[in-house]
Amino acid sequence: MKAKISSSYIEGKIRAPPSKSLGIRLIFLSLLTKVNLYASRELSDDLLVAKNAVNALKNGENYVYLGGSATTLRMLIPIALALGKKIKIDGDETLRRRPLNAIIKALKSAKFSSNSLPLIIEGKLEEETVIEGWESSQYISGLIYAYHIIGGGKIRIIPPISSKSYIEMTIDLFNRIGSDVKFEGNEILVNPRPLRGYEGEIPGDYALASFYALASLLTGGRIEIFGLYDPPEYFGDHNIVEIFSNMGAKSYYSSSWIVESADEYYPIKINVNDVPDLAISIATLSSVANGCSEIQGIERLRIKESDRISTIISTLGAFGVSAKYTNDNITIKGIKKEKILKGSIICPSDHRIAMMAGVLSLIHGGEVDNAECVKKSNPLFWQDLIKLGGKISLE
Numbered sequence: 001m002k003a004k005i006s007s008s009y010i011e012g013k014i015r016a017p018p019s020k021s022l023g024i025r026l027i028f029l030s031l032l033t034k035v036n037l038y039a040s041r042e043l044s045d046d047l048l049v050a051k052n053a054v055n056a057l058k059n060g061e062n063y064v065y066l067g068g069s070a071t072t073l074r075m076l077i078p079i080a081l082a083l084g085k086k087i088k089i090d091g092d093e094t095l096r097r098r099p100l101n102a103i104i105k106a107l108k109s110a111k112f113s114s115n116s117l118p119l120i121i122e123g124k125l126e127e128e129t130v131i132e133g134w135e136s137s138q139y140i141s142g143l144i145y146a147y148h149i150i151g152g153g154k155i156r157i158i159p160p161i162s163s164k165s166y167i168e169m170t171i172d173l174f175n176r177i178g179s180d181v182k183f184e185g186n187e188i189l190v191n192p193r194p195l196r197g198y199e200g201e202i203p204g205d206y207a208l209a210s211f212y213a214l215a216s217l218l219t220g221g222r223i224e225i226f227g228l229y230d231p232p233e234y235f236g237d238h239n240i241v242e243i244f245s246n247m248g249a250k251s252y253y254s255s256s257w258i259v260e261s262a263d264e265y266y267p268i269k270i271n272v273n274d275v276p277d278l279a280i281s282i283a284t285l286s287s288v289a290n291g292c293s294e295i296q297g298i299e300r301l302r303i304k305e306s307d308r309i310s311t312i313i314s315t316l317g318a319f320g321v322s323a324k325y326t327n328d329n330i331t332i333k334g335i336k337k338e339k340i341l342k343g344s345i346i347c348p349s350d351h352r353i354a355m356m357a358g359v360l361s362l363i364h365g366g367e368v369d370n371a372e373c374v375k376k377s378n379p380l381f382w383q384d385l386i387k388l389g390g391k392i393s394l395e
């Protein structure tokens with residue numbers, strides 16, 4: 001499918017798409033307590049595969065297909081072992097590329113038939129796991145679930161710890177429903193308590209909603225995004241609200257996210273190691289900032305759905321913005337909005353890159369081929385932009 005986009009003016013009020021990360025966590029939580037989830041719109045591919053994974057565990061199936069969802073994959077591995085399951089796991093070509101080195105090295109009493117998908121896992125979980133923290137936080141979130149299943153345990157993380165905000169998200173979720181998980185230094189102590197259930201909508205996703213915010217910021221509009229969760233204490237994706245404000249937008253949260261465009265945006269220097277999914281959104285606004293932005297802590301973006309260091313740089317280039325990579329940083333030289341070119345890309349099987357090109361195209365037009373790749377996290381992305389005034393045809 002190709003999205004053909006013309007210059008547009010984006011304004012209005014819209015519900016944030018359901019959170020991929022919280023949605024996957026709540027679906028896995030149904031293994032431990034009563035969970036009743038409502039979804040006011042069709043579920044993304046990643047949420048659907050998370051549902052399939054949990055159903056496979058509950059029904060004793062010995063095979064599960066996970067599409068492109070590394071969060072589901074890397075959480076499933078320790079959870080399946082905690083449940084004593086032997087299961088074959090596979091995924092799409094992007095997931096088959098995603099590394100599993102840290103978890104394979106850490107789980108001493110487990111057997112892996114391969115070090116990448118497709119693979120069969122079996123074995124058991126030790127009461128203490130020592131795991132490298134660089135590759136992915138998703139293993140650690142999965143281990144927190146796994147230790148709730150076997151009655152408790154300790155995770156010792158070998159620093160550096162990446163994507164810490166997602167570990168905090170998992171711990172925050174468990175402690176809000178009655179558990180006792182402590183994160184002290186590089187150690188996580190899981191002391192399970194009886195868990196309350198969860199009933200309600202999947203809360204909105206700040207990182208995904210940031211593309212709607214960008215659509216208004218890049219076209220001179222104003223937007224209100226509702227259905228998000230109240231920002232928690234820890235630093236995470238929800239901090240995109242103040243990041244955009246620091247870059248010159250009128251951007252604040254007051255029971256919903258209010259975003260209003262400005263005549264000028266400021267460059268930013270920021271480390272995204274704890275919030276890697278914000279890198280693309282920050283790079284997008286940096287493209288029209290009045291100066292050079294520097295996004296640090298990005299080496300791990302190479303192992304996402306695409307090599308995002310390359311795909312961020314090439315996508316910005318398609319719209320006339322120059323960016324370069326030097327040791328663990330991307331430097332982006334912002335240009336005036338009037339200078340942004342009409343650009344076109346073939347989405348490299350990376351939903352966030354498609355969304356990046358989609359919102360940049362709202363300035364002076366553009367095309368996104370393989371545009372259906374947004375359904376990994378937000379199947380209604382293009383339809384939502386159209387609802388907000390986007391002149392977009394899907395062919």
Ligand SMILES: O=C(O)C1=C[C@@H](OP(=O)(O)O)[C@@H](O)[C@H](O)C1
Pocket residue numbers: 020021022071135136137138141162163166276277300
């Ligand atoms: O735990 C999660 O929900 C996620 C963790 C992050 O991955 P890494 O921990 O591998 O950086 C992030 O990129 C992903 O989109 C969602």
Ligand SMILES: C=C(OP(=O)(O)O)C(=O)O
Pocket residue numbers: 020068069070071072277304305352377
């Ligand atoms: C990397 C991402 O997801 P996952 O790791 O779950 O595939 C993402 O949503 O940008």
